[in-house]
Amino acid sequence: MTNLPDPESVLLQHVVDEDLLAYLDGELSGEAHQDVGHHLARCWDCRTRLAATQARIESFMHVRRSLSPDVLMPSERALASFRERLAARAGDRSARSVGTRLQGFPARARSAAWLLLSPSRPAFALLAIAAVAVVAFVSWFNTPLSAEAALAKAEAREAGTARRSNTVVKNVIQIDRVDAKTGQRKHVSVLSTLTDSASPALSISLGTPEGTLEQEVLASDEHLLVKVSARIRFGQNLTRYAVSQRWVPGLSVAEYRKLIRDRGLDSAFVAEADGFVELRHPFRPGHPSGVLETRLRLDARTWTPTEIAILTVEQGELQEHRLTRTGLEFLARTNDLAALFASVGARGGMTATPDSRSDGPAAPRRRPLPLSYSDSVATPTEVAVAVALHEAKADLGEEVNVFQMSDGSLLVQGLLDHASRKQEIARALATVAGPIRVDLVTPGSRVDAARDLFEPPWRSSLAEAPSLPAPDRPPLHIADFSGATVPMYSRLHAHFVRPRSRGEAAAPAPADIDRTIAEFVTHVVRRSTEMLFHAWALRKLELQFSDRRVQSLPGPSRSDVDALRLSHHRSIATAARELAASLETVAPATERLAEPLRSPDGASPGRPGDDGARGVLRICSEQNELVRSLFTASAAPADPSSGLARLRTVLRQLEPGS
């Protein structure tokens, strides 16, 4: 007790708040820390404030904890995606030198220390090779799915299926109210709608547990919500908000988008579970609509919405309105059904004339719609656009489509991975004269609610679409290499372990071998993928510029189309030649290989000339499958010897003069 300072001086001055916190945080210097400690020992007042400070920290930490992300991607997946970006970054730097060097494979690579740094264990080497090799195929798999990207994807899907001619769509939606505390579901009503493909009219019927069933035909879906809000027991504030957003009750992504447009917050959450993706969009606290949060549940396979939940506070009570799809049917538009809608047609629903009632809002303006290939012919502008897209390399695996619109204009629409690509493509298109609308979006960008993303025009004419790495990719697949093997690894290793030149006596270091193998594999896989993309582009050209569609084109435009085709053919031949040459270095033609694998359908390989682009595409798909099964970690590895033999046969067909 004797070394305590004089109590008087210690008590003289209270500790300021800053120092109390710094004291707790261990941020005071030794002497100051001691002084404060002594003061606190004596002063109840300051001790109370110290406790209050501690309590504030605790309540802050409590809030902070609740602001944690719901779902974090698994760490292996994050690490794989990080590895990829690291490899890509290093690749950017040495891309040019790698490209030229690889032409002259197997000249031994010297730099590019980035590929594989030191793994001496084959397992790690394989993983790294796989990670590098799959960049070309699956870079999109490893990025975490954002709520916005998921919404954009679902929207694109929906736009593609929304317009079917001569079809009446029947939607059945069950509307429930869920007790937020007990989770108990209370059935409220069933809303079923028939939507006409030829007019904005729709027929609704509403069933309630009491058995009442009302049927009515409305001129458009505009007043649907007002009609049914009482029946589906939406509160006043929610109804007012939803009406102001022009939300139409139902399970539509575009409509859901309207619902969350003015929620006053940016955060969104996405969770993936088996079979579905759930998006959650919280609303700003105290939002006038009384909505706390909305949720959209999507089928993970088809991306169609299956459930929408709206959580609200109404008169101080927590309510959940849940809309679940229980039926979706596409009915042929028979005369009977058409007659149903015709009854409102006279009032202006079917034509573009505005509603005659002065108080009603004007009928929605008709937007131009895309025409199918069979309903339109190619124009010189369309050819010029195709050429420009080709020059920007936008025809190789990216989702960029050209549509002839019903108002005579051209729409170039694309969903791109990066904003920089957007600019490049827009720049290329700037050189084309004519009525063109360019609409390029990236998954992260805001999609205007009024915008439609249309189904690619070629898709409808492509019943035989082979499995392709692009453009229709499984969005939730995760590349998994556990237990996978690269069949060619031991063969490649045996090849590259030999000294490259006579002067070199010793075998290369293990790290160098692995690096060389990784480079070799990257080269082979790139060429193979390129070939497939060109074949795919060729097939799309064939559909877009079919004989019928180019009939009325002027000569120069027709030669442009021919030049485009030729360019792809050349690229395929070049890549095939390079790939064959690379294979030659590791498996010389003189080497006896096993009996070639049969093609998957057991047929002998067809000639590419037999059925045009379709044949080329089939062969290119096969070579890509083979390359993937031989050179990348694959769950279904091919036998190296017979696989190589088959690959050689397939490639030979793609070289000119075969």
Place this chain on the structure above:
Amino acid sequence: MMNASALSLSWGDLRELCLDGKALRQTDQLDAVLEQLYARLRPQVVAYVFRLVGSTRDAEDILQTAFLNLWDQLQRGVEIRNVRSWIYRVVHNLAMDQVRARDRREASETTWLEARDEGARPSTAASIEGALVARAELAEALRVLSPRERECLLLRAEGLSYQEIADVLQTSAKAVSVHLTRGLRKFADDHDKSA
């Protein structure tokens, strides 16, 4: 040669290694070390960035970008004294860039919300219990803080010292101390009011 995948380094080792990028590059272990650092720091840093930008995807992306910068730096032989606070500084700046860009984008849009705001009633949500309400409420709770106070508190909660926070925010340790104290007081006052 050390085996990269079997390489298991303590936090101290990792810090030590980052001090000498040149040596690190020469041992061919740069990528392996970065991967370990990344795996080690990711959960915490992603959660931190998430609180700033509100999206896990963006948070993951920002963290990876920061690590690519780190790779560049170490590759060039730059010495990183305190790798953890270095990462926090870079992710913080990246996150702020993104938030600012977003604010600019939205500044021009008048929303339905603003048009109606005068008539808005006090939130009835406060009287409701349940985790659903809590999230939006709590996000709101942080809004009483000035951006600086929020930044200081969130960084302090990550376990950074005043000086490390000052380094991240390009300010002094004294200023950090003031922001922290004021932030906690404001936060608690607001909390008491709404409770």
